[in-house]
Amino acid sequence: MPNLVENVLIDPLITALQKELLVTISTVDHETGGPNVSAVSWLYAMDARTILLAVNASSRIVDNILHHHNLVVNVMANESVYAIYTQAKVKQKRMENVPLNLSLLQLNIQEVRDVMFYGAKISSTPAFEKTYDLEAAKKLDQQVMDSLRKFT
Template identity: 45%
Template structure:
């Protein structure tokens, strides 16, 4: 259903953001003022109004959010394409219990738009794989997901 607008994560999107999912993050570049696009998978819905994502502390996402808190998340779910608009807050730049310097960002959802073009649906969502040691990837994912749950208590 194209052009649907919500102010919170509807249940199907909340559930979609409880698992490993490839999403695109848009921020405002702190240097140029133009759009900056990033791809991440460490993102979870915390509640119907809040997302949390983890990124490398050196990421441009962190620097950009320090200059402008506007953020948009693009995800494919529920046979459609959605843009989640919100305000990003850096909860920590060094999540405890994570061996790599990881920032935790909380996003307060202000609006969600179904942006799929008319008369179509997503028939296959993109999949990704970690290309480094499978055991190390799984362990790091678990540590990061725990840090996302803790949020500011990291």
């Protein structure tokens, strides 16, 4: 059975991407032209065609997007693994209402592929824990997610 290919997010992915979730993103490295992979959790699906992503303003991710707009989000949700191919742009160089120097990226969805290998499903999604001050982490996460949600 061939894997699913869509040009928008399916409903279970929208739901998964409207809460803090561990995903990996891949960009094209602006110096080497090779892949650059990062783990992130501050993203929010605005709708079936758009994802917002908050990242450190001085990160390599931002530099890469300024040179090459392709960005892939790899997410485990809905018992499968999806590669979400996007065209990314810096929407805000410095996000408002958050204490860190974060940039806001807008990811315009081009294609969504179910890339799980045949005959398998994800039985539990990856979990993560913050390793610094839990109260500070919770407050920061809330500020960032609230800031992302204000665009909907």
